[in-house]
Amino acid sequence: MERVKVEMEFIFRASPAIIYKFLTSPDCLIRWFCDEADITGDKFTYTWSGADEIATLVDDIEEERLKFKWEDADDAEEYLEFRMSKSPVTNTSILEITDFCDDDEVEDTKALWESQMKVLQGVTGG
Numbered sequence: 001m002e003r004v005k006v007e008m009e010f011i012f013r014a015s016p017a018i019i020y021k022f023l024t025s026p027d028c029l030i031r032w033f034c035d036e037a038d039i040t041g042d043k044f045t046y047t048w049s050g051a052d053e054i055a056t057l058v059d060d061i062e063e064e065r066l067k068f069k070w071e072d073a074d075d076a077e078e079y080l081e082f083r084m085s086k087s088p089v090t091n092t093s094i095l096e097i098t099d100f101c102d103d104d105e106v107e108d109t110k111a112l113w114e115s116q117m118k119v120l121q122g123v124t125g126g
Contacts, residue, residue: 001102003075006109010117012093013126016063016084019095022124023066023082032119044068055080075100 012019022028026037029046036047042057058079059067067081083096095117101109 001104003078003100004103004106006097006099006101006106006113008097008099008110008113008117010095010097010121011090012095012121012124014093014121014124016086016093018124019082019084019093019120020063020066022120028123031123032116073100 022032024039026039029037034046034048035050036045038045038047044055044057046053046055054071055068056071057066058069059065059081063084065081065083067079069076069079078100079098080100081096081098083098085094085096086092087094097113099109099113
């Protein structure tokens, strides 16, 4: 099965600072992303339905970018990245997500991120 890069963009009324907090704080992560979250140094442990997934934070530019490598990834080149910016025209925040999935899972992956982003938009005020 071929792995493919999935890139998506979402618009938020919340500032990059608020979005960043919701990506890096266990108390905030459990409100939209996972059932439990633990952060120890650069290791982020996310729990869904009792199963842990561990990601290592490999790049962190506060309020701009977070890049993670999954501990159990089959391909060392794959990552999960969140990029935050502010539109000078609309004054809204833009959250760009880069993820990877099997080529037959692209639509499911996009649907999952769209669902998660609706929740994140709700908890951040839009």
